[in-house]
Amino acid sequence: MFQLLSSTRYDQYLLSLDWNRDDDGPCPFLLLPYHHERLVDAAKQHNWVQVTASLSYPLLKLSCLKAVHDHSSDENPTAFRIRITVSQTGEVSVSTTPLSALISDPMAPSLFNPLSDMSYDGPIVSLQIDSELTTPSIFTTTKTTHRSLYDQARARAAIPTLSPTQDVLLINENNCVMETSIFNVAFHRSSSWITPETSTGCLPGVLRRWLLSDGRIREDTKHELTRNNIINGEWVLLFNGVQGCRLGRVIDSVPRR
Template sequence: MALELGGEPVSTTPADPAEERFVFTTIRYDPQLVQSAENTAVSCNKPCPFYMFEHHYTRMQVAKWNLASWADDSTSESSPRSAEDKELLRKSPGSPAELLHGLLSAVETWKKTYPTVEPESLRVKLRLYTNGQIRTEIFNPIPRLPLSTLFPATLGTPAEHRDSGKIEWTISLDANPTEPTESTIIKTYDRSAYDRARASAGITSFAEPREVLLYTASGLVLDGSLSTPYIYRGGRWVTPMSSTGGQQGCTRRWALMKNLCVEGDVEAQSLVQGEVVFMSNAIKGFFPTIYQAPKK
């Protein structure tokens, strides 16, 4: 694995540079989660410092079969994938216990590399390559969040959030539609659709409290560039249908399990200036945004 700290990675067992295709998941490391019964319930029923660990493990298990297919399609008869690579990919990312051990080891290596830093939380990216190798990147520390943000009992109502005056994020609509592909359904090396959408919205930094909604050629809301959207329709929060072609994120899965939302179609043109759009991802948890309509 390799640890990346917002710059050059510190390598321990680096992936083959020639292996460019990968699937990945991004997960929050947060020691307070060990005390969370909700997190334990989605971490193989064991106390765990990684946010919704079990859902990330499942995501990687599902994604690797697409990775195997891509690898077979991209290799020629003169340069076939070795039996060893195929077997390593089949076994990756190992058992939940093995993956957890690898993540914990990566965090410990990070702490030894930066002994004077006492992070409240860390953003961890886990990549799985076509040759079965795993690469872990740990980025700069991130602030601790309340457990109520990570595991809300309810998403409330739009009026409650507007009246609170505490919404820090804004969200806009992409300037052009996005064609759903495998890379909009699964988190892969190909982030071009999301990069284009963020560029069209003028978002230049991940530090900006801004998001952008992608939509399909048929006019349906597809996904956020970094987060799952929930839009209030008919007295309930609605997240885009799986069949629309967006990411099946870990927090989305949890929200559906907890009946915080339902799946449904949302027309992009139905969004109105100033409405509250909830978002979620595996780093920030659940957070409200205010929709900013395109200027005419």
């Protein structure tokens, strides 16, 4: 049986960023209110009534704080990947994985402009294009522990499971870009970053939601993002709820035969 899934970040640096707040003030978890709302929305889509009735934001935050407290010490890192799962009966489970602490705003790469910025000195993710098409379903539009289609896409591209520098772009049956195996994406078109509409079957990620609300990206209402107009070497903005924003470049754009 699958569970609902969401992954965020605990990092003391986040307390210094005005945009990362909840009702208690500055928050050490990256956009945790958005994660809560997405989990509740996913529960509604799966008709998990007990979850929608019981999963409150205070409960979720307390569970995350307890997990961090249980795994923190003077010798351990002060930043963690926070993996949240919720069962059909409403049981919340939180696990932690140590991360390197942030030293800058994780949203900063979204300000990169491929037309005017001559260089980028941060880590770059190499992006291949999946050799097969992905069928959208409730398991692409909600995040769950049922992730075999993403694992299969990475396997087809011969990408190691935990590689931080490689990923694969998923394409739906209408030849439209969806996302990568772990990131939402935006391509630079008409002087701005545009991201696939949710009608493509992509996940409505928490970073995607924040970037849209802040005007840093816009939705692809004209369906410009197709397999055939991806350019080899072009920049792609990548974003998820643990890493924030990163930049990638396409290394494979050979037209499908």
